[in-house]
Amino acid sequence: MMRRSPLKTxxxxxxxxAIVVFSVFPFYYAILSSFRSGSELFTVTYWPSSFDPSNYISVFAEQPFARNILNSVAVASVVVGLSLFLGVTAAYALARVSFRGRGVLLFTILSVSMFPQVAVLSGMFELIRLLGIYNSLPGLVLSNLILTLPFTVWVLTTFMRELPKELEEAAVVDGASSWVIVRHVFLPLMWPALVTTGLLAFIAAWNEFLFALTFTLSNDMRTVPVAIALITGASQHELPWGNIMAASVIVTVPLVVLVLIFQRKIVSGLTAGAVKG
Amino acid sequence: MSDIALTTATAAPARRSRLSQSRLRSAWLFLTPMIVVLAVVAGWPLLRTIWFGFTDANLSDLSATQFIGLENYYSVYDGETYGLIVDPSWWNAVWNTIWFSAVSVSIETALGLIVALVLNANFRGRALVRAAVLIPWAIPTIVSAKMWGWMLHDQFGVLNDILMGIGLLSQPVAWTADPQTAMWAVVMVDVWKTTPFMALLILAGLQMLPADCYEAARVDGIHPVKVFFKVTLPLIRPAIMVAVIFRALDALRIFDLIYVLTSNSSDTMSMSVYARQQLVDFQEVGYGSAASTLLFLVIAALTIATITLGKVRLGGEMK
Structure with missing residues (x-):
């Protein structure tokens, strides 16, 4: 390795x-603010000076925030489960079987992931009302699939394509059905890819805002992002910043922990989704 | 690249045994659920949105919808023109979106390149720094909008405090409310949030570079800056282009950040915010759908151009 001069080092x-401070400071400042309340909140500070958990208590007391968290967890989990199931089976067909129209199909799936969400908003609204799932969690699951499914299929297809051909040949010779091949040959090898795509899909569904904002009406059907966006105080100009910061920290800490644990997987998933696109 | 693999696969002797017949059948069986779901959640709603764009649909009663042709886009009554393409607030939204996308993606590319180069260098605690860089990416957009909304607060915000502390500002700035700075505030938050994504994609490109040309350049005593512009940059250009395209397509449909940070202010209104305001707040489903359709067409055109150009480029590289 090259030796760097002290100045360069x-x-x-x-x-x-500078990079670390720029990346971390807003989150740090949110944590700092979330533990300050009353008039103390409205003085700027850079170091932890007090530890007052009252914001964390009131954010749960003043709105159904626990319910909102449950909603988000439920919607994101179901969306991830459905996307992975549909994704693995479709990816098997797209990656391992050659058939007419495969290129067109892949192209279509890729272009769906580029859809602006607002382009399906009115059609989706009509569909959700038609199915009678307006202002309910199934409505959010349905609409979220448009965000997670194309991406899941795409990444799993690229992953499956790279597995060696010999893998399934033996099974085919033994007369195993495609379902058996997927379950017993591919699935055990695909755990890393499933964890990565599942995690990315979970984050996408967890963060989704436009559909959740438009397709829910009552406080206890909202997901976390909508709940946080709509936290209001006595008047429009008096936002309860302490509560908002506490809520933000609550929903962000699990995500940050997940991302730090799965750092490498996430990076490889993101680059697989993009570079090969 | 996929298509090249595809043609070789189909060009292989197509001996249609019973085995491959049944494989083909189960392939379609596996594909059908996914295709049906995508058709229901993407295809159908998109078609309905395009259709609504040609109607006078209203949110209060979608069943009373009537076809009105192109009137949402353009119409003339008593010498007065109506419709999207003569609506100044629509064009304001278009301009805002384009300005935002161009400025934020440019800054993100420059910063992302710097961060990627730093992360590619050898130093102690690199893994830790890479983890720290991922934090903005992991934070939900809404949460980052709120966090920054608090930091940008005109009276109690920490940013004003810092800038006044080091003497860059003499009085507090109402970042999100002042028309002069509102869009810059949005850009600032977006840059913070998405530079990690950019950096990671560029870093992936950097890590694939062959080490020997750097070795050769070093032996020849070529200045590192020259090496960067003559060797590194051309080699990672494809990776940068992919990242730029992904970010640009994302920036053009921006909604969450602007909606939360500056609400429906016309200074920052993007095409998506405009369309949703028409659709939901004003209940003008027809007009809003027409706006959504235009946004869709813009993005679709860009996507198709990108994919076609990308294919040509990738095909050219394959020997």
Whole structure:
């Protein structure tokens, strides 16, 4: 390895420090603010000076925030489960079997993932009302699939395509059905890919805002992002910033922990989804 | 690349044994549920939205919808023109969206490149720094909009405090309310949130570079800056282009961040925010759908252009 001059090393570390501060500071400041209440909240501070959990209590007391978290977990989990199931089976067909129209199908799936959400908003609204699932969690599951399914199929297809051909040949010779091949040959090998895509799909569904905002009406059907966006105080100009920061920290900490644990997988999933697109 | 693999696969001797027949059947069986779901959640709603764009649909009663042709787009009554393409607030939204996309994606590319180069260098605690960089990406857009909304607060915000502390500002700025700065506030938050994504994609490109050309350049004593512009940049250009395209398509449909940070203010209204305001707040489903359709067409055209151009480029690279 090259030896760097001390000046260059200093410059590099200064740059690294700037990047870290820029990335982490807003989150740090939100945590700081969430533990300050009353008039204390309205003085700027850079270091932890007090530890007052009252915002965390009131965010649950003043609105059905626990319910909102449950809603988000339920919607995101079901969406991930459905997307992975449909994704694995479809990816098997798209990656391992050659048939007419495969290219067109892949192209269509890829273009669906580029759809602006607002382009399906009125059609989706009509569909959801027609099915009688307006202002309910099934409505959100249905609409979220448009975000997660194309992406899941795409990434799983690229992953499955790279597995060696010999894998299934033996099974085919033994007369195994396609379903058996997927379940017993591919699925055990696909856990890493499933974890990555599942995680990315979960984050996408967890963060989804436009559909959740438009297709729900009552407080206790809302998901976390909508609940946080709509937290209001006594008047429009007096937002309860302490509560908002506490709610933000509550929903972000699990995500940050997940991302830190699965850092490598997420990076490889993101690059697989994009670079090969 | 996929299509090249595809043609070789289909060009292989097509001996249709019973085995491959049954394989084909089960392939379609496996595909059908996914295709049906996509048709229901994407195809059908999109077609209905396009249809609504040609009607006078109203949110209060969608069943009373009537076909009105192109009137949502353009019409003339008593010498007065109506419709989207003569609506100044629509064009304002179009301009805002384009300005936002161009500015934010440019800044993100520049910063993303710097962050990627730094992460590609060898230093202690690199894994930790890479994890820290992922934090903005992991935070939900709504939450980051709120966090920044608080930091940008005109009276109690920390940003004003910092900038006044180091003497860059003499008085607090109402970042999200002032028409002069509102769009920059949106850009700032977006840059913070999405630079990690950019950096990671570029970093993936950097890590695939062959080490030997750097070795050669070093032996020849070529200045690192020159090496960067003559070797690194051309080699990672494809990776940068992919990242730019992905971000640009994402930026053009921006909704969450603007809606939460600056609400329905016309200074920052994007095409998506405009369409949703018409659809939901004003209940003008027909007019809003027409706007959504235009946004869809813009993005579809860009996507098709990208994919076609991308295919040509990738095909050219394959020997």
């Amino acid at each position: 200093l410059g590099l570390y200064a740059l690294v420090a």
